[in-house]
Amino acid sequence: MQESDPNTTNVTRPLIVPRPEHSLSRANISENALKVLYRLRQENFQAHLVGGGVRDLLLGHEPKDFDIATDATPEQVRQVFRNCRLIGRRFRLAHVHFGRDIIEVATFRGCGDDADPLDRRLENGMIVRDNIYGSIAEDALRRDFTINALYYDIADFSLHDYADGLADLKAGRLRLIGDPEQRYREDPARMLRAVRFACKLGFAIEPATERPLYELGSLLADIAAARLFDELIKLFHSGYGLDVFEKLRHYGLFGQLFPDTEACLAREDHDFPITFVSRGLSNTDQRIREDKPVTPAFLFAILLWEPVRQRSEQLQAEGMPAVEAILLASSAVCQRQQSLVAIPKRFSLPMREIWALQPRLEQRDGKRPYRLIAHPRFRAAYDFLVVRAAAGEADAELADWWTRFQDASGPERAKMIEGGAKRRRPRRRRGKSAASSTETAG
Incomplete structure (x- = not known):
């Protein structure tokens, strides 16, 4: 010894x-x-x-x-x-x-x-x-x-x-060498490494090493935003992202990294936001275990979706069209998040496309489905829709329709679009009649 x-x-x-x-x-x-x-x-x-x-x-x-x-x-x-x-x-x-x-x-x-x-x-x-x-x-x-x-x-x-x-x-047992608080202050990223190793190895964090995790989360703000992106990829793309998410929230560290998302989760602790993030991370973990490709664009789309969705719904309630609302909400959320975690453009742009395609996936008439299925980000947007549906946030029938549409033959696709058009709601008129229609529906 x-x-x-x-x-x-x-x-x-x-x-x-x-x-x-x-x-x-x-x-x-x-x-x-x-x-x-x-x-x-x-x-x-x-x-x-x-x-x-x-x-x-x-x-x-x-x-x-x-x-x-x-x-x-x-x-x-x-x-x-x-x-x-x-x-x-x-x-x-x-x-x-x-x-x-x-x-x-x-x-x-x-x-x-x-x-x-x-x-x-x-x-x-x-x-x-x-x-x-x-x-x-x-x-x-x-x-x-x-x-x-x-x-x-x-x-x-x-x-x-x-x-x-x-x-x-x-x-x-996971134990820091030296005084834990001093070692975390020397490099706050060690707090994230403690979570990562505990989840990866299934180890218990020794009490003296664990205690400062509850108290020093604000030090994560001192880490360069680009380095934090790298640390988060190690955390969430190692096959145990769901465990990492739960442990980060347990120590109050997740809110330091994703304050907008944490604010949404805190308000709706027992509603579908928690289920959505959990299902999304579980889906990523499963893909990693099966040696299937994963991308940071999808990961961050999952982690930041809830503040984007809530802001988009607020804008739509004020009369903004759905596609425009989600673009504006995406821009605002990403701008705030970028100062904390620098998501490279090669991932942030596809992430925003995944979000932007969500309302467009609801449009199943005419030639729109054919244009959408040819979109380079369609598959990721579809996978995202499936997670939303599984969490109870999106229409399960909509996700099932797109699942069947991808495998259908040409004539079958035409029938599906015709059937979708018959089910489509009539457009609301602008002005006074539209307002009264909204009041009646509400």
């Missing part, structure tokens, strides 16, 4: 587990990661597999990424590998490219409090630059969770545990 309190910043001596006493095998490490590890070792640098790759292999999971820690500086790594690019200003990293596969190599981080501000800088307790290098022991204490501070040494295939990570792994 460790020889010092893991809540301090003292350098510790690790628990070293020799190869015969642990289950991690090179046979389960990617070929490219092994190439990087062996090559660094050949150049007389330390080389360790670290973080999620070690954690997942010990749990019997297939790692998504293999990250490497070394005492070589980024510049030295680049000298060793021609296929290397250096990235990052906040954290300087080396990426070794093997086609589409990227192996991330990080230099051991140091704890030097008297470091040059050009290398390490904090603002209001948050780390905005950290390129101080140190020993492997210092690097371990700079990592976030104990289960991510496990190192696999390619020199002798042993495991090095600096913070009782193996004990926490065995107990199914």
